Amino acid sequence: MPTPVRPPRRHGAELERALLQAAREELAAVGYANLTMEGVAARAHTGKQVLYRRWHSRADLVIAAVRAQTGSIADHVPDTGTLRGDVLGVLAWAARRWHDFGPDTIHGVLADLPDLDPRTFVMMEDVMTTILKRAAARGEIATADLEPRVVTLPSTLIRHEMLLTTTPVTEQTCIDIVDHVFLPLVHAVAGPARGRPPG
Structure with a gap:
């Protein structure tokens, strides 16, 4: 059985961009009512603690994701x-x-x-x-x-x-x-x- 390929480790601005992109994709896929930090973390291939270190609620995360896209x-x-x-x-x-x-x-x-x-x-x-x-x-x-x-x-x-x-x-x-x-x-x-x- 082949060993699963892990995504490369990301840091700093690169990691934040990936997290915000994952948040936008999750929002489009499931809507705000069903959006969870766990779901965004899974889409970004990381742990939810990585999200909580930057945004302490899903509302903060969604606002940051939209701002990153639209200014x-x-x-x-x-x-x-x-x-x-x-x-x-x-x-x-x-x-x-x-x-x-x-x-x-x-x-x-x-x-x-x-x-x-x-x-x-x-x-x-x-x-x-x-x-x-x-x-x-x-x-x-x-x-x-x-x-x-x-x-x-x-x-x-x-x-x-x-x-x-x-x-x-x-x-x-x-x-x-x-x-x-x-x-x-x-x-x-x-x-x-x-x-x-x-x-």
């Missing part, structure tokens, strides 16, 4: 020249994520939010803080020093929309969030922009 918003912060345009850019990116993940995965990941690495949420806060600081530097708002719940409000609302629907988030929904909720709130709490009268 992260932190690497492409919108810079349109206006606060409105930048925030719409963030929400358009989130809407594209719906397509990247699919509704079943989106709902599964959102259901697993308590298991997510807290840095997942810090990243979006950092993105929005960058956008608000640029707006303050341009004079669109008086200050970017806002309460974190205000800063992350657009991403919170878009997640809420994703959780409650099985259809993609529309452009009009993004516009409504920005024009009727976020911008009025920011202008109210940040104070008038330079050169603009109050009210």
Whole structure:
């Protein structure tokens, strides 16, 4: 009986790429609800402890796998020249994520939010803080020093929309969030922009 051929040992970035590829393939094959760390490890020909050393939950692993394929918003912060345009850019990116993940995965990941690495949420806060600081530097708002719940409000609302629907988030929904909720709130709490009268 021939001796089974073991796959070559992989390390560092090569191993991580293989793990993330295995996660994407397993997700496509079984769906988020049936995805397990054991299943991904078996597909990658490794042990599940190798996965847990990098991602402590399947939600973290799936998000990392999609980011590796499509990129992260932190690497492409919108810079349109206006606060409105930048925030719409963030929400358009989130809407594209719906397509990247699919509704079943989106709902599964959102259901697993308590298991997510807290840095997942810090990243979006950092993105929005960058956008608000640029707006303050341009004079669109008086200050970017806002309460974190205000800063992350657009991403919170878009997640809420994703959780409650099985259809993609529309452009009009993004516009409504920005024009009727976020911008009025920011202008109210940040104070008038330079050169603009109050009210």
